[in-house]
Amino acid sequence: MDADFWQKRWHDGQIGFHQDRATPLLEAHWNAAEVPSGGRVFVPLAGKSLDMLWLAARGHRVLGVELSPLAVEQFFVENRLTPSISESRYGRHYVAGAIELILGDAFALDAETLADCVGVFDRAALIALPASMRRRYAANLYSKLPDGCRGLLITLEYPQYEKAGPPFSVVEAEVRALFERDWRIEPLERKDIIDTQIAFREEGVTALTTAAYRLERWNTRQVSERG
Numbered sequence: 071m072d073a074d075f076w077q078k079r080w081h082d083g084q085i086g087f088h089q090d091r092a093t094p095l096l097e098a099h100w101n102a103a104e105v106p107s108g109g110r111v112f113v114p115l116a117g118k119s120l121d122m123l124w125l126a127a128r129g130h131r132v133l134g135v136e137l138s139p140l141a142v143e144q145f146f147v148e149n150r151l152t153p154s155i156s157e158s159r160y161g162r163h164y165v166a167g168a169i170e171l172i173l174g175d176a177f178a179l180d181a182e183t184l185a186d187c188v189g190v191f192d193r194a195a196l197i198a199l200p201a202s203m204r205r206r207y208a209a210n211l212y213s214k215l216p217d218g219c220r221g222l223l224i225t226l227e228y229p230q231y232e233k234a235g236p237p238f239s240v241v242e243a244e245v246r247a248l249f250e251r252d253w254r255i256e257p258l259e260r261k262d263i264i265d266t267q268i269a270f271r272e273e274g275v276t277a278l279t280t281a282a283y284r285l286e287r288w289n290t291r292q293v294s295e296r297g
């Protein structure tokens with residue numbers, strides 16, 4: 071699941087993960103995340119997700135990061151937005167209204183870039199990565215989000231031996247193992263979706279659940295109180 075893998079997926083139009091609407095679990099649970107209104111929301115591994123537009127329409131500023139130039143171009147063209155473009159050491163920054171999308175590697179972002187992200191929305195991002203990269207992603211990327219940051223994480227669960235990822239199955243125990251040291255984790259909803267996911271059924275998957283979690287980053291004082 072390196073950069074070449076994703077570049078080829080975009081080049082070949084193999085983007086079955088893309089949705090032509092905002093994520094229903096985002097719409098259902100964003101209020102529960104209690105991200106301060108107007109605050110900036112980080113959207114890692116953003117693709118050309120319409121979730122960014124939905125968050126902007128809710129009054130948030132959005133910071134997405136995506137490594138495919140095709141995804142970034144399509145996001146702005148398809149949504150009839152004309153971005154201004156600048157360069158930094160993180161990559162090429164496309165800015166249109168409240169949305170900033172960095173064409174670059176999420177793992178190369180630093181705490182300074184993410185310092186004003188009071189929210190995070192993670193859909194098809196953590197679960198797009200194999201296990202070893204998920205550990206790196208939690209330890210090296212989420213660790214750079216500021217204390218008090220809140221958000222939603224959306225996962226999928228299915229018998230991993232029935233299909234190769236991505237998307238990968240990530241069960242609650244793994245979510246806790248990855249994040250619990252620094253983040254308060256609250257499961258919000260689990261939904262059986264096998265009946266609506268024909269592609270998974272055709273690949274032989276017999277059970278499929280999606281789950282939404284509320285995340286809140288402990289502040290340093292809370293962590294020391296927890297021992």
Ligand SMILES: C[S@@+](CC[C@H](N)C(=O)[O-])C[C@H]1O[C@@H](n2cnc3c(N)ncnc32)[C@H](O)[C@@H]1O
Nearest residue numbers: 076087115116117119136137175176193194198
């Ligand atoms: C499964 S897609 C999900 C996209 C989006 N979150 C959505 O819901 O449609 C994962 C995306 O992450 C991008 N990606 C993978 N590794 C990345 C990295 N290290 N930095 C930035 N983007 C990355 C891929 O190009 C792909 O567009």
